[in-house]
Amino acid sequence: MRTAVNTHFPAHQGSAAQRIENELRRSIITLELPPGSRLSEHDIAERHGVSRQPVREALIGLARTRLVEIQPQRGTIVVKISVRKMMEARFVREAIETAVVRRACSSFDRQSRQRIDDLLEMQAHAARRDDHAAFQRYDELFHVALAEGAGCPLAWEAIQDIKAHMDRVCQLTLPGPEAMLPLVDQHRAIVTAIDACDENAAAEAMLRHLTEILRALPRVEAEHPELFTA
Amino acid sequence: MRTAVNTHFPAHQGSAAQRIENELRRSIITLELPPGSRLSEHDIAERHGVSRQPVREALIGLARTRLVEIQPQRGTIVVKISVRKMMEARFVREAIETAVVRRACSSFDRQSRQRIDDLLEMQAHAARRDDHAAFQRYDELFHVALAEGAGCPLAWEAIQDIKAHMDRVCQLTLPGPEAMLPLVDQHRAIVTAIDACDENAAAEAMLRHLTEILRALPRVEAEHPELFTA
DNA sequence: CAGTGGATACTACCATACAAGTGTCGGCCA
DNA sequence: TGGCCGACACTTGTATGGTAGTATCCACTG
Numbered sequence: 001m002r003t004a005v006n007t008h009f010p011a012h013q014g015s016a017a018q019r020i021e022n023e024l025r026r027s028i029i030t031l032e033l034p035p036g037s038r039l040s041e042h043d044i045a046e047r048h049g050v051s052r053q054p055v056r057e058a059l060i061g062l063a064r065t066r067l068v069e070i071q072p073q074r075g076t077i078v079v080k081i082s083v084r085k086m087m088e089a090r091f092v093r094e095a096i097e098t099a100v101v102r103r104a105c106s107s108f109d110r111q112s113r114q115r116i117d118d119l120l121e122m123q124a125h126a127a128r129r130d131d132h133a134a135f136q137r138y139d140e141l142f143h144v145a146l147a148e149g150a151g152c153p154l155a156w157e158a159i160q161d162i163k164a165h166m167d168r169v170c171q172l173t174l175p176g177p178e179a180m181l182p183l184v185d186q187h188r189a190i191v192t193a194i195d196a197c198d199e200n201a202a203a204e205a206m207l208r209h210l211t212e213i214l215r216a217l218p219r220v221e222a223e224h225p226e227l228f229t230a
Numbered sequence: 231m232r233t234a235v236n237t238h239f240p241a242h243q244g245s246a247a248q249r250i251e252n253e254l255r256r257s258i259i260t261l262e263l264p265p266g267s268r269l270s271e272h273d274i275a276e277r278h279g280v281s282r283q284p285v286r287e288a289l290i291g292l293a294r295t296r297l298v299e300i301q302p303q304r305g306t307i308v309v310k311i312s313v314r315k316m317m318e319a320r321f322v323r324e325a326i327e328t329a330v331v332r333r334a335c336s337s338f339d340r341q342s343r344q345r346i347d348d349l350l351e352m353q354a355h356a357a358r359r360d361d362h363a364a365f366q367r368y369d370e371l372f373h374v375a376l377a378e379g380a381g382c383p384l385a386w387e388a389i390q391d392i393k394a395h396m397d398r399v400c401q402l403t404l405p406g407p408e409a410m411l412p413l414v415d416q417h418r419a420i421v422t423a424i425d426a427c428d429e430n431a432a433a434e435a436m437l438r439h440l441t442e443i444l445r446a447l448p449r450v451e452a453e454h455p456e457l458f459t460a
Numbered sequence: 461c462a463g464t465g466g467a468t469a470c471t472a473c474c475a476t477a478c479a480a481g482t483g484t485c486g487g488c489c490a
Numbered sequence: 491t492g493g494c495c496g497a498c499a500c501t502t503g504t505a506t507g508g509t510a511g512t513a514t515c516c517a518c519t520g
Contacts, residue, residue: 302501303500304500306502
């Protein structure tokens with residue numbers, strides 16, 4: 001089975017629309033396309049060598065997760081980061097993932113459990129190499145494995161949509177192994193609690209992990225005010 | 231502010247694509263389009279008097295919430311109801327909404343609080359008239375008001391996507407005022423607990439409310455096996 | 461000189477036409 | 491008669507042209 005990052009359109013894996021949506025999503029999250037950027041169907045189509053139609057569909061997909069805002073007959077722009085929405089997204093994610101790890105304490109798929117060890121290993125390696133992209137990918141896979149292992153893959157689908165509001169902030173806070181390595185430790189703490197079948201400890205560990213982002217938020221907002229909404 | 235049912239495409243409120251998506255979603259949830267139905271872009275376009283393009287965009291939107299499955303170069307079908315996915319969706323929803331009502335106990339917007347009283351009144355009226363459509367609409371608005379009042383409208387957005395897996399089952403269980411009226415009482419119990427600022431009681435009430443659907447599930451599955459996946 | 465009205469250059473939106481892939485049905489062959 | 495092979499009908503995917511709406515800029519007016 002191929003490991004597909006975006007599982008929303010299992011049927012559209014190879015379509016131009018899906019390719020472009022993934023590409024644009026990546027560019028937005030990595031801030032290559034900074035908030036406020038104007039996106040033109042025409043330009044993007046030319047740049048990717050396709051027609052405007054698939055580009056349009058890609059933009060609609062991004063609009064659904066609120067990464068871009070389509071203003072009819074006016075234009076499409078990359079939305080600015082909203083601290084308020086990020087806080088809300090974090091709150092919802094905390095609600096889902098603490099419930100997931102609690103469930104994981106009752107029963108956890110053995111295959112997923114094995115996979116998690118591998119993922120943690122690779123993530124730590126990525127952190128030491130200061131490879132943000134790989135780190136974030138493994139982070140995502142870790143949480144996916146958690147949801148799947150707990151028997152609730154749908155939980156991750158739900159998270160994926162709201163996570164978009166947090167990803168760009170994470171992108172700003174990650175640089176430097178000293179920021180990434182502690183996150184791996186937090187992951188380990190979660191797994192340890194699950195192995196011990198200690199619901200409260202697992203939920204507590206997840207809560208600490210998801211609260212981490214709040215620490216650096218004021219700093220990054222002060223450093224890059226132009227990326228945030230007023 | 232206009233009360234928009236679907237807030238995913240604020241920019242597309244009047245667009246043909248959005249109109250058709252809403253219409254199709256309604257038809258699927260009300261089981262007018264039963265699971266397994268084949269949907270043809272061509273036919274739908276003709277029936278609505280538009281071209282294939284907006285229909286296509288509508289179908290992509292529905293595919294994102296897994297209401298339909300697009301099989302490239304083959305066709306698009308209404309997905310069957312999956313008990314497994316419904317259980318997962320219920321679990322995730324429970325996680326989110328119990329967290330929301332807990333938060334609501336700390337602080338709750340006064341305007342939303344007033345609105346909830348009106349909604350409960352109207353919902354009870356709809357129940358007595360045996361008006362499923364109105365009942366379900368008010369039910370949705372109740373949960374929206376809860377999320378907004380708690381200061382987390384994003385929570386409802388997240389729920390909307392996964393709720394699709396539950397709505398059709400609800401559609402099957404609702405008929406008859408004797409099924410609907412208890413649900414209104416459960417809503418009242420939630421509000422009462424929030425007014426008393428009793429977190430645990432509120433979460434407990436919400437949990438009972440969201441567990442209700444499990445009671446009737448075996449019956450409807452036995453009565454309509456053709457609607458469910460094997 | 462400030463303010464207003466209109467032509468213009470964009471935009472997203474929709475319609476139409478074409479391309480590419482898939483399942484089916486019927487004829488052909490062994 | 492059973493199995494294989496090819497044409498056809500149907501699907502979604504993509505390309506292109508035209509339409510309607512909005513913002514901008516500039517000439518014109520008070």
